[in-house]
Amino acid sequence: MLKTLHRDKGYIHAILKAGYQNHRVFQRKLMIMIDAESLQAVNYMDNQPMLEIYDQFQASDQVTITKEEALGKIKELIEVKPYYVYNFEQKQYVLCGKIDCQHGVNAATGEVISLDDL
Structure with a gap:
């Protein structure tokens, strides 16, 4: 087409x-x-x-958990670090936050896993 x-x-x-x-x-x-x-x-x-x-990759398993449920499982593991980012309009640095997490949620099982184990 x-x-x-x-x-x-x-x-x-x-x-x-x-x-x-x-x-x-x-x-x-x-x-x-x-x-x-x-x-x-x-x-x-x-x-x-x-x-x-x-073609050599297999299809993923069926998703059994919602995004909200997954967030609830790793919410306590999420880190927010202060970061200064330069704002060109204000011509100064602005305090922001960098969000990071060393864990993830398997969408098929709902299990919390360390990203280092992948």
Whole structure:
């Protein structure tokens, strides 16, 4: 299915995508570069070789916990450190906070895990 048609550096770029795609991360896309004067295809780029790299990965398990429940489990483990960030409009440093956490929640099991163990 034709998604976009636009000009770039003297060429017409046609972006084609399939109607239904089941890839998890990236979607299959074909870009055809067409000479603007002769209307002949001069080159194309297909992202299929890149998608084949991801075929070896297995699909993740079904999510059983909501974002709010996950936050509740690691809320006590979240660290907020003071950081000064330069604000160009005010031309001075402003006190902000850096949020960090060394743990995460497995979305399939709800288990709190250390990021060092991954």
